[in-house]
Amino acid sequence: MPSLRDVAERAQVAVSTVSAALNGTRPVAAATKLRIEQAAAELGYRPNLLARGLQSKRTRILALLYPAPRGGFGLTEMQFATGAAEEARELGYHLLLSPENADPIEELRHLTGLGLVDGVLLMEVRLDDERVDFLTRAGVAFSMIGRTREPGPIDYADIDFAVTARDAVAHVAGLGHRKLAFFNHSTDAYAAQYGPAIRAGAELAGAAALAGIGYVDDFRPGSAEEGGRAFEALLSAHPDVTALAVMDDHVAVGVLAAVAARGWRVPRDLTLMLVLSSSRVAEMFRPRLTTMEPPSAELGRLGARLLIDRLEGRARSLGEGGPRQRLVPCRLVIGDSSGPPRRQVP
């Protein structure tokens, strides 16, 4: 690999001039610049990132931190990662994939101590997240995909649960439904302070109230079987529920089975929709399920962009330099599982 010196020799100038010409750090005579660029091109010169980073304290490398997938990574998580990687690449950055081990803080301490990364992108942020405290204290630049309970002045990109809930409720209310049920994530996820579960529940409740329709979310099945049972329990407790939103794909499977078992059909007897599931999953059901599809890749891109903006001080220049927090709603993808409410049995 040719170095700056090789280019300098070939162009008959000093290394600092080459550096300046290539980086635009200081004015260089047009003629010299041309010679330099030509020499660099002929040699196939590429700046050595390590040398540059060692000197400038900037590597243009970002780390994406994620908990080692408990139940295996879903499509959604993957899209955060690929979205972030693409945005980073387009802005001239690299993305390091950093699975967390048992001790995320130690992991972070290690990672940031290496001098390898300029900033950190946090995935799977919990409502109370120790990683956030650590990074803040350590003065490391970071942004979140998702957010803590009180993000304060921290950059993040997250789902706009308020708008998502409003859209979901508007969808079912528009079809004429008067009472919506919601099967949130399992109690475990809820207890684990899983932000989306808690926010989705709260916002759906609010949106339903605002729209003046009934709302229930007492059930939190965690599997297909539990989903089926929860559905039956739901109907006996609330026979007037005609629309159901569920967070978990597997639960939807169980609900559909229970619907069929009692001789009902979707959407004739029940409007069923997914929340936070990709349309690729939704369309594997029959009937194809309506879903509120999360803007995963977009959130990944945004998270990366926010971080890079901050690193480059752009956050400060435009606007007042405060935190930049971006909310993106899910997209309503209407399948074949949405319809008017069933005629109530008398």
Place this chain on the structure above:
Amino acid sequence: MPSLRDVAERAQVAVSTVSAALNGTRPVAAATKLRIEQAAAELGYRPNLLARGLQSKRTRILALLYPAPRGGFGLTEMQFATGAAEEARELGYHLLLSPENADPIEELRHLTGLGLVDGVLLMEVRLDDERVDFLTRAGVAFSMIGRTREPGPIDYADIDFAVTARDAVAHVAGLGHRKLAFFNHSTDAYAAQYGPAIRAGAELAGAAALAGIGYVDDFRPGSAEEGGRAFEALLSAHPDVTALAVMDDHVAVGVLAAVAARGWRVPRDLTLMLVLSSSRVAEMFRPRLTTMEPPSAELGRLGARLLIDRLEGRARSLGEGGPRQRLVPCRLVIGDSSGPPRRQVP
């Protein structure tokens, strides 16, 4: 961040001694070593990877190259990535996520020119893959997840299609089936030299022949609808087919619908199985589908390991230093869609 010099001062020794003590590069008196380690610990010293890399030409960073997902990444691809990242971390390496843009070779030239990565992990390898030629010529260390038509002396980890096919055929033959059909990937994927599609088809044919059962794979539906139609076409052309394996989840959806439409049931009238689909997907069907689940995370891990072994010269030390090629079969996960053949209508 404390540097080597800080540690050296605190321990009252020369920097070179600290380096030696911490890396075991040369003998250091036990007492000195202890002092040094203590000083390092007290200071919370972390070696600067950039400085080390600049000097040693080794960064312990690997790049995972993948084509920007055409139809979006599947679960399988994701697991390659997380598997590789975990293995890398456990072996003291970092993994860079590198989406390819329009020009993969230029991308590669850039990436390897930066001096940032020690080696490259190739995903989505096609039967003829220009990236392989480039890396070989450029003398860059790499390994593949998947393989070219003639991998020659290149390290790779791939699915053992022969064993997978044999297991799949044994499964259906063991249930008493005498004729198996296979819906391969769509013609597009086939034409795109997608290795798994081509190898799976070839090996299933071979395995069926060896087991002495009939085999058809004339159909290549690419969607649920095409899957349904293909199924009907299959039955009229080969009414004696009682077992069907499909590569594509969506196609399975269509087949199930067609089965139901003609008043049939799975597995009573048809044994249906997935090939190369994760069990998480398979269990979302009703009935739960039998699947040959790809060892994705394992392949990711192996790919990373092979590459690291080579980088550390371990490939050469043990054995004769030739390429290391690892094949791992899919795992048969039996669902509720496998059963004995239907009684043939006369």
Place this chain on the structure above:
DNA sequence: TTGAAAGCGCTAACAT
């Protein structure tokens, strides 16, 4: 067994 010093490839003062 340890220390001194050179240098990896680059950036950024400081000089000219």
Place this chain on the structure above:
DNA sequence: ATGTTAGCGCTTTCAA
């Protein structure tokens, strides 16, 4: 407008 030089933090001869 360009050249000279001093490091960034580390590894690695070479001396002592």
